Amino acid sequence: MKGKLYKIMIPLFLLVFLVGCGSTQDTEKTDNKVDKRVSVVVSFNAMAELTKAIGGDKIELTTIVPSGVEAHDFEPKPREIASLSKASLFIYNGLGMEPWAKDMLKSIDNKNLQIIEAFKEADLIKNSGDEIGEHGEFDPHVWLSLKEAKVQANNIKEGLIKVDSNNKDYYESNYKEFSKKIDDLKAEYEKKITSLERKDLVTGHAAFAYLCRDFGLQQHSVEDVFAEGEPTSQKIKELIDLSKKIKIKTVFMEENASPKVSETIAKEVGAKVDTINTLESEGDYINTMKENLEKIYNSLT
Structure with missing residues (x-):
């Protein structure tokens, strides 16, 4: 009897073992399928921050322009171009911010790549003078508006849903959460800034x-929308005279910019120099915009 039981137990043990192994493999396959993230490529940091806010842990994000490099001065190398060959989605600001983007897109072979120009549907500000001929009709710094950043984030959300419809609810939820943070921040500083008498901001770059x-x-501003060329002595003098007239307390300069001109103006008018972040190279969106607004508010009190 014991021998018979022993003979029966061995096949049963093997069957349980094999079924167990099969279940583990199936689970691994299922987990891999669930954990597969969408490959998204963005042009520069501001687009990356908006995309991370919506895509969260469902995306694998690559940023083309490295930190410390101006997006409109960048020239993509084969390595950056290659990152688009297997991507599902490419997101860029547009409006001349990334003049290299369209030529780069023409050079890749990826028929499945979806492309989002994040400025679409935003309420744009027109350029003036020589900049229209050189760079286009509109100011590209759309993301520096809290109101328009929501428009850009919505465009990004729609792009993600298009390439990953299974996670639509996730992207919608993230967008609602991000929008609320923006609305709360905007409401906070509208209340603070509206009460101020002084409303003039002096910056190195008209961003x-x-x-x-x-x-x-x-x-x-000393420099134009794209911060190209050297400001003339006449332009600097005019800004110094204006700053004295309106009693500017702070001259703002952008991260990674040369402080020379801002320091010259500040010295002449008895103001200080402080840094304001355009988010082109670094910075979390909500926290950085809050820091910018707090600095601006303090400069006007």
Whole structure:
């Protein structure tokens, strides 16, 4: 009897073992399928921050322009171009911010790649003078408006849903959460800034027109929208005279910019120099915009 039981037990043990192994393999396959993330390539940091807010842990993100490099001065190398060959989605700002993007897209062979120009449907600010001929009709710094950043984030959300419809609810939920954070931040500083008498902002680079529009501020800058060329002595003198007249306390310069001109103006008018972040190279979106707004508010009190 014991011998018979022994003979029966061995096949049963093997059967359980084999079924167990099969279940483990099936689970691994299922887990791998669930954990597979969408390959997304973005142009520069501001687009990366908006995309991370919506895509969360469902995406594998690659940023083309490295930290410390201006997006409109960048020239992609084969390595950056190759990152698009297997991507599902490419997101860029547009409006001349990345003049290399369209030529780069023409050079890749990826028929499944979806492309999002994040500026679409935003309320754009027109350029003026020589910049229209050189760079286009509109100011590209759309993401520096809290209001327009929501538009860009929505475009990104729709792009993610298009390439990954299974996670639509996840992307929708992240967008709602991100939008609420933006709305709360905007409401906080609208209340603070509206009460101020002074509304003039002096910057080295005219990148903050959208932010100023959000809060009823007036931007005065040494350099144009794309910060190209050297400012003339006449332009600097005019800004110094204006800064004295309106009693500017702070001259703002952008991260990675040369402080020379900003320091010259600040010295002449008895102001300090402080850094304001365009998010082109670094910075979390919500926290960085809050820091920018707090600095601006303090400069106007």
